[in-house]
Every structure is written in C-alpha cells, then in structure tokens.
Amino acid sequence: MFLQLFFIYCALMIVASGVLAISLRNPVHCVLMVLVLFFHMAGLYLTLNAEFLAAVQIIVYAGAVLVLYLFVLFLVNLREELHIDAFIPSPWLGRGIATGLALALLAVLPSFTPGSKGQWSVEAVREMTHTVVMGQEMYSTYLLPFEIAGLILLVALLGGLVLARREENSFEALTKEAISSGCACTQSKEVSQ
C-alpha cells in the first residue's frame, strides 16, 4: 500500500514537472523542473530495487548533465535565446501528435506479454546487493559495450572541447572586440564569455 502511494506520488510529480518543464517560459525554470523530475525518477528506481541506477541517476543526470545545461544557459545570453525554426508549423499540431502518440502507445500497452524470466530474481539481487550484480554483469557479459561506452565518452569530451573552443583568428577577433567594446552590448558579451 505504501509502495503504491509512493508510486502515485512520484508519477504525479513526474508528469506535473515534465509538463511544466516543457511549458515554462524561462529556460532556467525548465531546467530546475527537470531536476525535480530526475529526483522522482530516482525514487521510482528505488521502488524497482535498482539502488545503483538511482544513485547514477542523481549523480550523473542531476549532478552532471543538468549542471552542464545550467552553465550553458548562463553562458548563452538569456535575452537573445537560441531559436531555430520548429519542425512543424503550429504548436497545436505538435501537441496533437504527442497526444496521439501517447494514446496509441497506451492502447497497445495491454497486449504486451512478458517473455521468459531471466536468472536474476529479486531475492538473488537482494542477496548479492544490486551494485555487485550490476558490476558482475557489466564486466563479464557486457564488457565490450562497456569499453565502447568509454570510447563514446572520450569522443564526446573531445567533441565538446573542439566545438566550444574559442576561435583564435587573432587580429580580426581582437579588432572586433575592441570595436564592440565601445557599444552597449559589451556587458552581455563579457558575461557570456
């Protein structure tokens, strides 16, 4: 009973903060709403007996990824946000597509039949603790994907460095900065650098 109440609380908070995250105007508020959402996701992972993933969710998602988002939001000037053209002309069409997708997926959901059970029952996982089980699987069965994930992280690190590095075509940039330092937009520029 307590578990179900906890699930309902987490589900309500997740849906509410998710809807707020995509509908609020201020991007910083959006990121903070997603932070709330990630904490409740970690709570749901705890009800699913996955403590390691709950910790990873909080440390990696809430601690690293969202802080990265916040830093980029502070780097990019909030007044002139980065806008690109939306993929579809009207927002109501997008909402309609999303609602239709949700209804279609919910409609096909009861026809799901689980397959054969694996070897890690809840009792076995509880006996060995979740982290040990994850470590054993990760370093034996999924060793190659694990290494590839490390390589992906390295590529992401290098890519982020190369993309976000400042261009150093020295003279032109310097004169540009010198010229623009006289005008009113300097302050936001210096903040964003």
Add this chain to the structure above:
Amino acid sequence: MIPLSWYMALAVLLFSIGVCGFLTRRNVIIMFLSLELMLNGVNLNLVALSYYMDSVRGQAFTFFIITVAAAEAAIGLGIAISLYRSRRSVHVDSLNQLKG
C-alpha cells in the same frame, strides 16, 4: 506490489511529454532537455521490465543509455554554444554596419 503496466503507462506519458516539448518549443536548449525526458521514459521502461522479468539486461541498457545521454548533452550543448557564437558575431557585424 505495483503492477508493471503502471510503470509502462508512466513511461509512455513521459516519452510523449518529451515528444511534445521537442516539437513545440523553439529554444534549442529546451529541445535538448525534452530529448533527455524521452530518454528517461525509455530508461524507466527498461528498468521496470528488467525488474519484472528477473533480468539485469534492461538495467545494463539503462546504464549505457545514461552514458550516451551524457555524451549527447555535451556535444549538443557544444553545438549550441558555437551556434550562439556565430549568430552573435553576425549580430555584432550588423551593429557595426549601422554605425557606419
């Protein structure tokens, strides 16, 4: 005991919220954020299935998805910063032209 379908329904809702945000918002950073919401919906589905089917495979997948999401956030935000930089330099150029 919470039924499996509750988790799957919540995952569907979360994924659809992400799709809605990705399609309707025009701010690049919020679009990346909606992408994270979609990935979280998938993660919830995988963890719930791995719990109810007595297997660790879904949780291993979730681990890798979190890795890929972190990489995607780093690359995407790097692209956003360079996009912002190029647009702002265009902005500064037009300002100079107006000044003559």
